[in-house]
Amino acid sequence: MIKKIAFTLFVFTQLATFAQDYKFGKVSKEELQEKFYPLDSTADAAYLYRSRNTYYEFLQREGRFQIVTEIHERIKIYNKEGFNYGTKLIPFYNPEGESKESVSSIKGYTFSLLNGKVEKTKLAKKNIFEEKRNKYRSEKKITMPSIKEGSVIEIQYTLTSPYTRTIDDLVFQYNIPVKKLDYEVTIPEYYVFSQRTKGYHSIIPNQESKSKNLTYTIKNIGRPTGISTGAREASNTTYSYEKFSYEILKLSFNDKNIPALKNNEPFVNNINNYRGGMEFEIKEINFTKLGGDRKFYSSDWTDVSKEIFRSSSFGSELDKSSFYKDDLNSLSLEGKSDMLKVATIFQFVKSRVKWNGYYDKYTYNGVKKAYKERVGNVADINLMLTSMLRFAGLDANPVLVSSRGNGIPLFPTIKGFDYVIAAVTFKDNTYVLLDATEPYSLPNILPERALNWDGRLVKKDGNSSWINLTSEKHSLEENMIMIKINNELVTEGYVRTKFDNLKALDFRRSYNHIKEESLITNFEENNNVEITDFKIQNKVDLSKPIVRMIKFSSNDLIEGINGKLYIEPLLFLTKHNNPFKLEERKFPIDFTASWKELNRVTIEIPLGYKVEKLPEVLAIALPDNMGVFKYQVSQVGNKIKAISVLQFNKPLIGAQYYKDLKDFFDKTVSKQSEKIVLIKE
Known part of the structure; x- marks a missing residue:
């Protein structure tokens, strides 16, 4: 109990230690001394501070608004796995022949402790690159200098956009935790946006409305003087100034200790769908007060x-x-x-x-x-x-x-x-x-x-x-294996695999361009076998499924202990690990498509041996016919036949079924891992 109280006090102290000024370039020694994130010791890095200020700026000469977004990030690097946060990519819209966004005012420092003293390394221009990604988009790439375990990096930049109908989404949650977050979005009354929260972490903004004054310069070009001097006639140019005021809406988002939402679980559509944030969608632009137009935008x-x-x-x-x-x-x-x-x-x-x-x-x-x-x-x-x-x-x-x-x-x-x-x-x-x-x-x-x-x-x-959009046809993989076991416990066999529907499409996209030698090497390394013959049929005939035929041998599929032979019925097709690790999952499981995996294995019992034990039959199902697993191992004459069916009838399974699904895969893995036992006659 005393230890628990002490740890709680330590965490509280760590969180409260630097209730400090987050001024750019002023990193504290305490931040550099922090060894791990107090609320998540598994974090490789953390945002100690992240701020964003988005506002509309009026350009007098052009008579229009533009959107300016100022970003300030302070990131703590706890270990080498966090070094990738030392590279910052800033995408921006940069189409050919159209109005462009720009990234400017880039500043950065890396802070480290060296012999107890704070070492400060400035980001150099040579570490800032611009790359064209495609016809529409470019990105600034920033590589922070002198990163070490325990370093704190700080970056500041400005993104300017002429596209006033679009406010980039606010992101509250990342792959790493956020200690302190401050966002502001200021919108003039001429632009009306719908605001919608998304993900599993929301922040209720503080809203403030106030007036803003603007002086607009008007250039007046008068008539020529009428006096001809043989040179170009002069004009009387005067300037007048017009003042007007308008309302602005200021939204402030402030939060502390935002947990990470990591992208480390399988079968996730797009993790950004579930990270907390806010979207802005233009609803109306109304410049009638200034003699302009009013336009409504999509509402459904x-x-x-x-x-x-x-x-x-x-x-x-x-x-x-x-x-x-x-x-x-x-x-x-x-x-x-x-x-x-x-x-x-x-x-x-x-x-x-x-x-x-x-x-x-x-x-x-x-x-x-x-x-x-x-x-x-x-x-x-x-x-x-x-x-x-x-x-x-x-x-x-x-x-x-x-x-x-x-x-x-x-x-x-x-x-x-x-x-x-x-x-x-x-x-x-x-x-x-x-x-x-x-x-x-x-x-x-x-x-x-x-x-x-x-x-x-x-x-x-x-x-x-x-x-x-989802096909009614299951993405299908069927495997048929036949093996014999010789006196040296070497298995020799044949496997025929059929891929159909989405599985065939994915196979062709992934492997049609790869040389056969590489495919053979990859299969051998993944399955601990040596291939003696390898063929793939229907690589370009889309009307037929992909068929892969392999002859192989292996020293690793049979285990001999004290005169007994132990064999996993599905051989190298056995699933040994449950892909689902979390105790709780907040977002759905997305398989992309309904799918089916059918495995049939025939093992010829070697001379001089008989069956002592076979795994028992198992048939389990998920609620609402979402999925089923059927497994049977039986002896037919001098052969052992195993059949396994793993099938999911829905591409998307809600988070409320996660515990059922995890338990389902636990049982599947456990059953497939049970071994056939052969003894000498």
Whole structure:
């Protein structure tokens, strides 16, 4: 009890020690002496302080506002695993030929203790780099100098944006804890935003409204004097000043000791979906007080979809067809079934236009140019596909999607969508979803990047509705193994693996470009076997599943102890670890798709041995038919046959079932680890 009180007092002391001034460049000795984060000793680093100040600045010469965001970060590095926080990446919008954001006023220091004294190393310009990531975005890369275990790094910079409709999301929670957080967002009355919290850590802001005065300079150019001197006539230029006042809304977010939300659990869609924060979505811009316009923005998903549809880079692109008519007519679609028309056009677009790797719901080059140059972004390709399907007489429409990297759009927002695919609805109200950016995709088998809950189908009149993106087909892996055991306890065998549906797509994307020698080496190292023959079928024939056939031998699959043989029935397919480690999980388990793993193993009992013990049968299920595990090992003549089925019927399992799921996998791992025991006859 005394120890517990002492520890509590120590933690309280550590948290209260530096109730200090967080002025930039003034790091205390106590911060440098701190050995671990008091509330989470597993943290590799922590934000000792993070501040953000976002406000609107009026540019008199240009007569417009811009958004300025000032950032100040102070990070404690506890160990070598925290060194990666010494590299800071600052993304910013930097499109070609358009208004750009900028990052400026970058300052930084690294503080360390050297022989009991504070050592301060300044960030040099040579450690600041700018890299172009793609046509739209760049990033500043800052590499902090002289980082050691126990160092404190401090960074300050300013991000300036001409895009006044967009306030970047506030992030309260990170992969490391935050000791002290201070954010301010100041918005003039001309801009009205919806504010929505997200994630599992919320901060209620303090709100303050007040007036702000602004003096606006007006340049007046008068008429020439009328006196000709043979030179250019002079003009009378005068300046007048106009004052006006407007209301501003100031939001202040202040918090202490925010726990980390680490990205160390499996089957997480996008951890940023669940980290605490606040989103701002423009609702109205109103400059009528200054003689300007008033404009309302999307308030629900129907409005969002209509606004996107009205864009010249979306809806009108669907009406363009003259550039591909002749090529499409040459495909001889007349008389074919609707499904065959879909398959033919889908394959034509995939082979004709290559994806450049850029996501967007809006075209970049436009469908015509993308077709001519044979390359385009997601919208260029899939809006082109939709247009062609319509030209062929099919009921085709675009489907707006938020990619997995973009997160889950829980609230109506334009930026909630960053991707678009195509959908074809048939007369019986069934439909297929298509993504021609993925060479290995099939109808209703979308790549993982596009599988993010639901999409928004947008019809010709701009009306829209939600549509499920997940295929009804299970992502499938089937393994069949047959082995014999010789007198030296060396196993020789054959394994045939079939990958189908999403599993086949993922296999082709991951391995089709890798040399066979590397695939063989990888399999041997992962499974402790030596391969004597290796074949893969249907690598490019998408109409068939991937089939991999391997002949192998191994010295490590049988354990001989005191004349007995011990064998795990599933051999190298055995699951030895439960992937779920946490006692509690707040966010759902996302498998991307429903899936099934079927394993069949046949083991020939070696001469002179008989079965002493086999694992017992097990069949368990999760609630609501979410998943099932079936396991059986039996003797049939001189062979032992094992069959294992692990199947999940839903791609997404709610956090409320986490304990059930963890227990389910505990039992699965435990059962698969039970061994066959053979004894001499």
